Amino acid sequence: MGLELVYFAWVRERIGHGSETVHPPADVVTVAGLIDWLAAGSAVHAAAFIDRTRLRAAVDQTFVGLDASVIGAREVAIFPPVTGG
Amino acid sequence: MITVGAAPIDAGIECAAISATGAGGIATFVGLVRADDGVATLELEHYPGATEAALAMLAARAVERWGLIDARITHRVGVMVPGDIVVFVGTAAAHRAAALEACAFLIDRLKTDAPFWKKETRGDDASWVEPRGSDDAAAARWSH
Numbered sequence: 001m002g003l004e005l006v007y008f009a010w011v012r013e014r015i016g017h018g019s020e021t022v023h024p025p026a027d028v029v030t031v032a033g034l035i036d037w038l039a040a041g042s043a044v045h046a047a048a049f050i051d052r053t054r055l056r057a058a059v060d061q062t063f064v065g066l067d068a069s070v071i072g073a074r075e076v077a078i079f080p081p082v083t084g085g
Numbered sequence: 086m087i088t089v090g091a092a093p094i095d096a097g098i099e100c101a102a103i104s105a106t107g108a109g110g111i112a113t114f115v116g117l118v119r120a121d122d123g124v125a126t127l128e129l130e131h132y133p134g135a136t137e138a139a140l141a142m143l144a145a146r147a148v149e150r151w152g153l154i155d156a157r158i159t160h161r162v163g164v165m166v167p168g169d170i171v172v173f174v175g176t177a178a179a180h181r182a183a184a185l186e187a188c189a190f191l192i193d194r195l196k197t198d199a200p201f202w203k204k205e206t207r208g209d210d211a212s213w214v215e216p217r218g219s220d221d222a223a224a225a226r227w228s229h
Contacts, residue, residue, distance in 0.1 A: 009130055009202035010213045058200070061135040077132060077200075081216040084129070084160065084201025085116055085172055085192060 003070070005038075007048075008079035011055070014048035024070075031057045032066040034076060049078075056081055086155075087140045089131060091163035094170040099159055103175030108154045110181040112188035114174040120167035123207045129162040129171065132200035136160075139199040147176065147191050151183040158191060160201065190227045197224040 002021035039046035203214040
């Protein structure tokens with residue numbers, strides 16, 4: 001079963017689409033590891049993720065730090081800091 | 086009640102809804118699109134499902150912390166123009182202090198805890214709004 005990735009705001013625009021399904025290897029265990037793996041496999045992802053300090057994430061719709069686990073996750077969201085209200 | 090949608094927000098209807106709780110004190114906050122530096126449109130993007138859940142969690146915390154009778158958050162998404170209402174927050178309590186404090190808590194925390202992103206257009210230029218440190222400071226004052 002694949003891992004569903006969703007992107008928002010300028011992360012979505014830079015990657016070029018709002019979602020994709022990926023199959024990361026077993027040694028990808030954290031959000032940061034997932035970002036590294038995506039960036040290593042695609043110049044577009046690498047450019048979108050170049051400044052990690054500007055990235056936030058959610059695992060299965062719960063907001064987490066980039067060091068959080070993705071083991072067993074179904075959906076990981078990657079996005080910029082929020083600006084609502 | 087939590088509502089996130091593209092329909093225009095009518096402050097009168099929202100205010101009537103939170104007032105219908107029969108509470109002694111109602112506090113409301115209405116946020117509008119500013120025409121900063123020639124902003125033509127403001128577009129709000131959100132994370133469907135996660136946004137509503139984040140707002141519901143904030144409302145539940147406010148109800149518990151201040152003993153509210155009810156809390157209401159209505160947030161618009163999609164394309165707006167200056168003067169449009171982006172967000173309505175209403176709180177209902179027996180007395181004013183709880184209603185006012187809870188209303189301030191909700192709008193401060195909504196800005197940092199709920200997944201919304203703003204994009205402004207000025208002429209042909211479109212740019213994503215950067216988060217402001219003052220918003221983090223405003224949210225942090227409720228953490229104790």
